[in-house]
Amino acid sequence: MPTHRVHFQPVDIDIDVNEDETVLNAAFRQGVSLTHGCREGQCSACKSFLLDGDIEMEKYSTFALPEYESEEGYVLLCRCHAYSDLEVELINYDEDIIRLGIPIESYRTIVEAIEPLTRDIKRLVLKLAEPGKKMRFNAGQYTSLRIPGSEEYRAYSMANTPRSSDRLEFIIKVFPGGLFSGLLEGGITVGQEMEAKGPYGLQAP
Ligand code: FES
Structure with missing residues (x-):
């Protein structure tokens, strides 16, 4: 898979991006904590300006990026795939935390x-399967849990003590028919494997 270099201005940070991943995901993978929200092209939190290079964008909402902005050169990094080296100017960023990414x-x-905590709230505990493996995270960060048997994910904030842990705990409200939460009523069982991706969300300075 071809890889390209992305240079972010004005923070002077470089990352490598594969063509099959978005620029935002590549930054996350390399510990660069870019400002983001929905990660689905809906909110515009990741909007940036493309100074140079070839990109293609996955589907996004024109509320997040109106056509006139796209024509001027604005892009959504959560939808953006690089097909050459890129020069990108960040619009929203926090100098104190951008390099602190996990x-x-x-x-x-x-x-x-x-475990049921109330009639419709469950406590879900996941243990990392690889011996000795831990996830570092900060208070307020969240993890994307893959819905078993699908390619979709649902995001939940960790409810256990932050920093570093071989366990992830979540307090989840069960919505009848909810793609993930609905499975907590018998569709997911103890001992089952599950993929967790994270930690997402801005990091404490
Ligand atoms: S993170 Fe919401 S549009 Fe990119």
Whole structure:
């Protein structure tokens, strides 16, 4: 898979991007904490200006990036694939945290517990499957949990103590028919494997 170099101005940070990943995901993977929100081209939090290079964008909402802005050169980094080296000017960024990013990784986990806390709220505990493996994260960050049997993910904030852990705990409200939360009523069982990707969300300075 061809790889390209992306240089972010004015922070003077370089990352490598494969053509099959978005620029935002490549930055996450390399511990560069870019400002983001929905990661689905809906909110415009990742909007930046393309100074140079060839890109293609996945589908996005024109509320997040109106046509006239796209014609001027604005892009959504969460939808953007690089097909050459890029020069990108960041619009929203925090100089104090951009370099403090914890690289985002995909973790294999095992469901350790699913407990009812109230009639419609469950506590889900996942243990990282690889011995000795831990996920570092900060308060307020979240993880994307893959819906078993699908390519879709749902995001939940960690409810356990931050920093570094071989366990991830979540407090999840169950919505009837919810693609992930609905499975907590018997569709997911203790001992089952599950993929967790993270940590996402801005990091504490
Ligand atoms: S993060 Fe929301 S549009 Fe990119």
